[in-house]
Each structure stands twice: as structure tokens, then as C-alpha cells.
Amino acid sequence: MGAFTAIILAVAIAMSCILIYVPNMHMIALRIEDNKLKGGRISVMDMLKSSSEELETEGEATRESVLKGHQIRLLLPKNVTSASVDIENIYVNKTIVITINGIGKDYFSEYPMRGSSDNIVDVTYDSEDLVGVIEITLDDIREVKMTAEGESVYLDFIDPHEIYDYVVVVDAGHGGNVPGATKGGVYEKDLNLGIVLELKKLFDRNDKNIGVYYTRTDDTNPTFANRVGLANDSEADLFLSVHNNSTASGRMSSINGTEVMYEGGDSSGESKKFASICLNHLLVELDSKSKGTVVGDEVYIIRMSKPPVALVEVGFMTNQRELDLLQDSEYQRKAAQALYDSVLEYLQL
Numbered sequence: 001m002g003a004f005t006a007i008i009l010a011v012a013i014a015m016s017c018i019l020i021y022v023p024n025m026h027m028i029a030l031r032i033e034d035n036k037l038k039g040g041r042i043s044v045m046d047m048l049k050s051s052s053e054e055l056e057t058e059g060e061a062t063r064e065s066v067l068k069g070h071q072i073r074l075l076l077p078k079n080v081t082s083a084s085v086d087i088e089n090i091y092v093n094k095t096i097v098i099t100i101n102g103i104g105k106d107y108f109s110e111y112p113m114r115g116s117s118d119n120i121v122d123v124t125y126d127s128e129d130l131v132g133v134i135e136i137t138l139d140d141i142r143e144v145k146m147t148a149e150g151e152s153v154y155l156d157f158i159d160p161h162e163i164y165d166y167v168v169v170v171d172a173g174h175g176g177n178v179p180g181a182t183k184g185g186v187y188e189k190d191l192n193l194g195i196v197l198e199l200k201k202l203f204d205r206n207d208k209n210i211g212v213y214y215t216r217t218d219d220t221n222p223t224f225a226n227r228v229g230l231a232n233d234s235e236a237d238l239f240l241s242v243h244n245n246s247t248a249s250g251r252m253s254s255i256n257g258t259e260v261m262y263e264g265g266d267s268s269g270e271s272k273k274f275a276s277i278c279l280n281h282l283l284v285e286l287d288s289k290s291k292g293t294v295v296g297d298e299v300y301i302i303r304m305s306k307p308p309v310a311l312v313e314v315g316f317m318t319n320q321r322e323l324d325l326l327q328d329s330e331y332q333r334k335a336a337q338a339l340y341d342s343v344l345e346y347l348q349l
């Protein structure tokens with residue numbers, strides 16, 4: 001009788017939850033629908049396209065007076081200065097997020113965006129509490145350059161190779177709801193990210209003109225296509241992916257050491273060369289055992305990579321000693337140093 005009552009109670013609770021939340025979900029759905037109609041998903045992109053055509057027919061003099069040689073012009077309302085404009089480049093998604101404090105829902109109808117839609121796939125706009133967010137999706141990896149002049153803000157989308165001598169893409173394996181190997185409450189995704197963030201510190205301090213793009217710098221999980229896409233579309237000189245290993249069974253064992261995968265299908269041998277350099281530096285820096293370089297073409301991001309690729313398996317999470325070491329920040333820093341030195345050696349810098 002007790003169990004029966006419990007079941008009835010559980011069903012009653014579940015039913016009331018559904019009744020409470022479903023109308024809300026319905027309202028949220030309506031709001032999204034509403035935004036799609038009002039918010040400029042279609043109109044901002046169309047505005048830019050028609051501006052592009054207008055400028056084409058109006059000729060060089062008009063284009064020069066409107067754009068001053070830049071790609072896009074945004075106009076700011078009187079009370080808004082360029083200091084209120086914040087630009088975030090989410091390279092892995094080829095998305096530029098421009099946040100402007102002080103502009104409302106109908107900003108674009110008052111201040112049309114003008115310029116060329118080259119490289120631009122889509123523009124969306126939304127504003128809440130006078131914070132406007134313009135999202136520009138590009139067809140390629142581009143750096144954004146902002147030039148402010150009075151009430152005009154000009155944007156240019158620049159090929160990274162025009163800015164940097166070399167482009168390197170660094171990938172921290174797994175992330176988000178995909179933890180990778182999991183041992184004793186330790187997630188591989190966190191070890192990979194820990195090493196990559198140490199590596200980022202080294203590249204941030206570097207005075208060589210290297211542009212480094214990261215597939216992630218937090219606990220997110222970009223798709224495999226976006227990860228390798230960042231390397232391919234930026235025409236990177238190198239693609240480095242950081243992982244940690246475990247035995248096939250996933251059981252703790254004495255198996256330990258460092259292994260680096262390369263693309264066997266790369267007939268130039270550059271992937272294998274980069275992998276060997278990574279392995280050598282890791283072995284010296286970490287004093288770990290060599291598991292060698294191995295062909296990793298069964299791995300999507302290796303097989304699909306156009307730049308020379310190395311996927312390092314720094315250590316074995318299924319080995320207690322290495323699992324302990326991998327969690328040590330000094331050990332992570334050493335691994336990062338080894339990878340940093342490897343990139344510089346490969347690029348002969």
C-alpha cells in the first residue's frame with residue numbers, strides 16, 4: 001500500500017510539473033517566433049546586400065565617402081561612443097559578436113549598415129535593455145579590425161596571413177558533455193585544457209609573429225568539423241591536438257608513456273616530422289617513456305587536416321603515477337613548454 005501511494009504521489013507531482021512548465025515553454029516558443037519576425041535575421045543581411053549593390057551602382061566616389069576604404073560602416077547614435085563597442089571573435093564558429101551599449105531594437109532601421117557583404121554569410125541582430133548584439137557569420141576565418149572615426153565605426157575582415165607570419169591552431173581534446181577518458185573522478189577534457197591554457201600563456205608572451213587560434217579555451221565541445229575546420233580554413237601552418245591516453249579496457253595498469261599520432265596519408269611526411277618533434281620534446285621535458293609516433297588516420301581530425309597535424313597523448317590516465325602527474329600544474333606547464341618548443345622548432349623560429 002505504501003509503494004502504491006508513493007507511485008500515485010510521484011505521478012501527481014510529475015503531472016503538476018508538466019502543467020506548470022508546458023505553458024512557459026509555449027510562451028518561450030512564441031517569443032522566439034516573434035523575434036524571428038521582428039529581429040533582423042533576414043532584414044540586416046538583406047540591408048547589407050542591397051547596400052552592397054547600391055554602392056556598386058553609385059560608383060567609386062560614393063563608396064569612398066561612405067566607407068573610406070573600409071568594408072563595413074556602422075553609425076552610432078549621438079549618445080553612444082566607440083568605447084561602447086565590444087568585439088568578440090569566435091574563430092572556431094567563424095562568428096563575430098559585436099556588442100554595443102546603448103542601442104535599441106530598431107537601431108538598424110535608424111542607422112542602416114552599409115558596406116560590402118563579401119565574406120559575410122549572415123548577420124543577425126537583437127537588443128535587450130538597450131544592449132544591442134550584432135552577430136556576423138563569415139565564410140572564412142578572419143581577424144576583425146575596428147576603426148572609429150566620430151560617429152562612424154568601420155569594420156574590416158582581414159586574412160590572418162596578412163597579419164601573422166605563421167598561423168597555428170591548437171585543440172584541447174573533448175570538452176563540455178564529452179569528458180573523454182575518465183579515471184578516479186578526473187576528466188581527460190580538463191587535463192587537455194589545463195595543458196592548452198599553459199601553452200596559451202607561452203604563446204601570449206611570444207614575440208614572434210605567430211597567430212594562434214584555439215578550438216576552445218573553456219569547457220565547451222566544438223564539433224570535430226569545426227575543430228579541423230579552424231585549422232583548414234585558416235590555412236594554418238600547423239595543427240596541434242592535445243589529448244591523454246588510456247588503455248583499451250580502461251582498467252588501471254602499468255602501461256604508461258607518451259605517444260604522438262600523425263597523418264599517414266600525408267605523403268609530404270610533414271605531419272610525421274611534426275609528430276616526431278613533439279614526441280622528442282615531451283620525452284625530454286616530462287622524462288616519460290616513449291610509446292612512439294603512430295599513424296592516426298582513423299581519427300577524423302587527423303584524416304581531414306590539411307596542415308601538418310600532430311595529436312599528442314601526453315600520458316596514460318589509466319596509470320596511477322601518470323594520472324597523479326597529469327593533475328600537477330607543474331607537469332602540465334612542462335608539457336606545454338615541450339609543445340611550445342616543438343612548434344617553434346618545426347617553424348624554425
Ligand SMILES: [Zn+2]
Pocket residue numbers: 173174180181188243244
Ligand atoms: Zn582524448
